Amino acid sequence: MRFFEDIAIGQRREVGSFTFTAELIKKFAAQFDPQRFHLDEEAGRASLFGGLAASGWHVGSVCMKLLVADGQRLAREAAARGEEIAVWGPSPGFRDLRWIRPVLAGDTISFASEVESLRSSDSRPEWGILQARNTGTNQRGEPVFSLLATAFVPRRNARP
Amino acid sequence: MRFFEDIAIGQRREVGSFTFTAELIKKFAAQFDPQRFHLDEEAGRASLFGGLAASGWHVGSVCMKLLVADGQRLAREAAARGEEIAVWGPSPGFRDLRWIRPVLAGDTISFASEVESLRSSDSRPEWGILQARNTGTNQRGEPVFSLLATAFVPRRNARP
Numbered sequence: 010m011r012f013f014e015d016i017a018i019g020q021r022r023e024v025g026s027f028t029f030t031a032e033l034i035k036k037f038a039a040q041f042d043p044q045r046f047h048l049d050e051e052a053g054r055a056s057l058f059g060g061l062a063a064s065g066w067h068v069g070s071v072c073m074k075l076l077v078a079d080g081q082r083l084a085r086e087a088a089a090r091g092e093e094i095a096v097w098g099p100s101p102g103f104r105d106l107r108w109i110r111p112v113l114a115g116d117t118i119s120f121a122s123e124v125e126s127l128r129s130s131d132s133r134p135e136w137g138i139l140q141a142r143n144t145g146t147n148q149r150g151e152p153v154f155s156l157l158a159t160a161f162v163p164r165r166n167a168r169p
Numbered sequence: 170m171r172f173f174e175d176i177a178i179g180q181r182r183e184v185g186s187f188t189f190t191a192e193l194i195k196k197f198a199a200q201f202d203p204q205r206f207h208l209d210e211e212a213g214r215a216s217l218f219g220g221l222a223a224s225g226w227h228v229g230s231v232c233m234k235l236l237v238a239d240g241q242r243l244a245r246e247a248a249a250r251g252e253e254i255a256v257w258g259p260s261p262g263f264r265d266l267r268w269i270r271p272v273l274a275g276d277t278i279s280f281a282s283e284v285e286s287l288r289s290s291d292s293r294p295e296w297g298i299l300q301a302r303n304t305g306t307n308q309r310g311e312p313v314f315s316l317l318a319t320a321f322v323p324r325r326n327a328r329p
Contacts, residue, residue, distance in 0.1 A: 043241075066226070100225065
């Protein structure tokens, strides 16, 4: 993970893709979102989704999984180059989550993250505040998912 | 589930509570958010969280699980009284998700949902648009989680 000073607005990284199989859709739904169109093909086809659809929370959780894996990979690579690793703060939350289109069984969603804003923290000068737009796009190039994440990022020059 | 006309601003329902055990926290994290403070007690204690902490996506997914279960219970009760059940539309997303405090292993979080705004849909007169503030509160009465959900709710008088 990078320091605040090393990040620029507009920087984008592809964080990976994931295929939402019927089995995984039903497994998540049974645990966390047991609505019929997330559990049963026939009910999904009869719904506005038009097919067995992943829970929106499943889509968000998979985005998180891929962001974490990508961040860990970048950190390992930086460590291997002998660079210092920035440890980001816990996320206070996010804004403006949109489930734009259904994610249906068999869809492969590619996730990306793009830096949208950067500012210093008045109350905590050792941190900067980053907003990133995290998005998911299906195999037809259609956007399906978007959220505006907030993160506290350590400043290189302000560490104790 | 209720029709738009049957809902008033300020209506609140308690949707249930859930204890985040260490086992469940680690199981979710291993699948969707494998950061060390979500996977290991010692790493959690050494982090800003101060203990093994649930992934924010786990907290949100559990809130969804309880909302769905409560909605299904209300629908069954209404059906048993011979009332017509309103079928809500898919959620387009939500705004302003906040992870306010860590949810640590052993914490019991009580979730509630309160209607914050209601308006008609200009483009779809058969639907109303509801915003509800969904919240989670721990066993000490401290808020830990909040989001502003948007839902399309059918109008009783505008159905075909």
